[in-house]
Amino acid sequence: MTRTPLLVAASAICVMTGSLFAYAQLPPDPNAKPNPKMNFFVTSVGGGHGGNLGGLAGADKHCQDLATAAGVGNHTWHAYLSTQARPGQPAINARDRIGSGPWYNFKGDMIAQDQAHLHGDTIELARMGNNINKVTNLTEKGQVVPGLYDLQAPNDRDEDYMAAHPASNRHETLTGSMPDGRAFTDNQDHTCNNWTSEAKGNSENLRQNTGAAVQVGMSDRNGGGNGSWNSAHSTTGCGQADLRRTHGVGLYYCFAVN
Amino acid sequence: MIKKTLLVAASALPVLAGSYFAFAAQQRPMTFFVTSVGMGKGADLGGLAGADAHCQQLATAVGAGNKTWHAYLSTQARPGQPAINARDRIGTGPWYNSKGQPISDTQSELHGDTLIEAQRGSNLFKQSALTEKGQVVNGFGDMPNTHDMLTGSQADGRAYTDNTDHTCNNWTSSTTGTAQLGHSDRSGGGNTSWNSAHASRGCSQADLVATGGAGLFYCFAIN
Numbered sequence: 001m002t003r004t005p006l007l008v009a010a011s012a013i014c015v016m017t018g019s020l021f022a023y024a025q026l027p028p029d030p031n032a033k034p035n036p037k038m039n040f041f042v043t044s045v046g047g048g049h050g051g052n053l054g055g056l057a058g059a060d061k062h063c064q065d066l067a068t069a070a071g072v073g074n075h076t077w078h079a080y081l082s083t084q085a086r087p088g089q090p091a092i093n094a095r096d097r098i099g100s101g102p103w104y105n106f107k108g109d110m111i112a113q114d115q116a117h118l119h120g121d122t123i124e125l126a127r128m129g130n131n132i133n134k135v136t137n138l139t140e141k142g143q144v145v146p147g148l149y150d151l152q153a154p155n156d157r158d159e160d161y162m163a164a165h166p167a168s169n170r171h172e173t174l175t176g177s178m179p180d181g182r183a184f185t186d187n188q189d190h191t192c193n194n195w196t197s198e199a200k201g202n203s204e205n206l207r208q209n210t211g212a213a214v215q216v217g218m219s220d221r222n223g224g225g226n227g228s229w230n231s232a233h234s235t236t237g238c239g240q241a242d243l244r245r246t247h248g249v250g251l252y253y254c255f256a257v258n
Numbered sequence: 259m260i261k262k263t264l265l266v267a268a269s270a271l272p273v274l275a276g277s278y279f280a281f282a283a284q285q286r287p288m289t290f291f292v293t294s295v296g297m298g299k300g301a302d303l304g305g306l307a308g309a310d311a312h313c314q315q316l317a318t319a320v321g322a323g324n325k326t327w328h329a330y331l332s333t334q335a336r337p338g339q340p341a342i343n344a345r346d347r348i349g350t351g352p353w354y355n356s357k358g359q360p361i362s363d364t365q366s367e368l369h370g371d372t373l374i375e376a377q378r379g380s381n382l383f384k385q386s387a388l389t390e391k392g393q394v395v396n397g398f399g400d401m402p403n404t405h406d407m408l409t410g411s412q413a414d415g416r417a418y419t420d421n422t423d424h425t426c427n428n429w430t431s432s433t434t435g436t437a438q439l440g441h442s443d444r445s446g447g448g449n450t451s452w453n454s455a456h457a458s459r460g461c462s463q464a465d466l467v468a469t470g471g472a473g474l475f476y477c478f479a480i481n
Contacts, residue, residue: 128454134384232378
């Protein structure tokens with residue numbers, strides 16, 4: 001009974017606004033304006049192709065486009081993503097791409113004052129953590145990203161459900177990074193082949209998957225076994241369907257570097 | 259087929275799987291909860307003994323009184339009385355909430371004893387730090403916010419060693435002094451500490467309410 005209207009609604013949304021907005025989130029306050037200090041956000045939408053973001057350049061452009069649409073395109077925006085070393089190409093650490101802080105969200109709340117605070121570079125700082133949480137971790141439009149158990153349903157990882165329920169859990173945030181914000185140095189894939197792959201993994205069990213995968217953080221600091229904002233666990237693959245399997249839609253963090 | 263695989267994965271990997279919790283109804287007994295109510299006299303808990311009795315009473319009311327429950331609270335040193343560290347009062351884990359979901363496997367993970375553990379954090383967060391009745395505790399952004407947890411502890415789970423009061427006179431004062439507080443939702447106050455986010459305004463019930471508290475604290479089963 002309820003399924004048909006939902007499907008119709010989802011289809012209508014897709015037809016009317018295109019697949020980009022199939023993953024749109026909580027409706028923003030139309031009167032809300034970004035704080036002048038804003039230099040951090042979570043993307044309100046993913047690229048739509050799983051972990052294939054068109055490389056770092058494609059991801060940076062997505063950040064810049066979203067920022068421009070939100071009226072903060074006067075900064076240079078970078079995606080918080082690492083890439084792994086390849087022959088002739090050294091690894092790139094997400095933390096080295098985002099300037100030195102302090103960083104502020106849409107409302108002007110400070111989420112971290114510097115690199116050491118953001119990443120917990122000393123054990124004392126790490127135990128305290130930064131100021132990233134579900135309430136402060138806002139999109140470029142000032143929206144809260146839906147988190148663990150939001151609009152929970154048995155089918156809440158299905159494409160049609162997630163499209164029809166933009167306020168359902170989608171807290172997994174692509175980073176490809178270790179908790180310290182640096183690239184992984186082993187031979188496993190943690191970056192969807194440096195943000196170019198939509199390949200499936202070789203197991204739907206997180207621990208057994210040794211194939212295509214990406215390291216994700218929890219935008220709401222809930223779930224994933226530890227609530228890490230940038231490095232909670234891996235995925236079962238790099239396709240959009242693989243990201244959905246653990247409540248992700250391919251969102252990521254963007255920081256202004258100037 | 260996919261669903262079955264996920265269920266198996268969820269059962270085998272509760273810690274890693276995160277969001278799969280919803281599908282992994284575990285039967286592990288509760289060994290951790292946030293008190294659903296405070297004791298009503300601010301941070302005067304009747305000392306550690308009174309706080310432990312509160313934990314035990316709340317646990318008993320939900321059928322978990324067969325375990326020995328301790329409050330996660332430190333006390334500071336006094337003449338002839340050494341300090342007591344909250345972390346030394348709660349056994350060795352693993353600890354599970356009222357739904358059988360993991361909070362932490364080890365002391366080291368719970369307190370971030372290594373740098374990478376500290377950077378990651380434990381599985382204690384808003385949706386897992388449930389009361390003995392299985393309720394989510396109101397947090398940052400909720401009305402009223404009751405996320406301030408009495409701990410009297412430093413972030414490593416140990417007592418303070420300075421001469422300032424961090425325990426409302428070892429949990430006997432509802433007037434002068436202050437108590438160190440954690441956040442059950444790991445949100446607000448500029449950090450994500452579950453056990454040492456900031457100090458209270460004072461020791462009365464009104465002082466605790468003023469910064470987003472209700473005099474709640476953590477209870478752990480030690481056996």
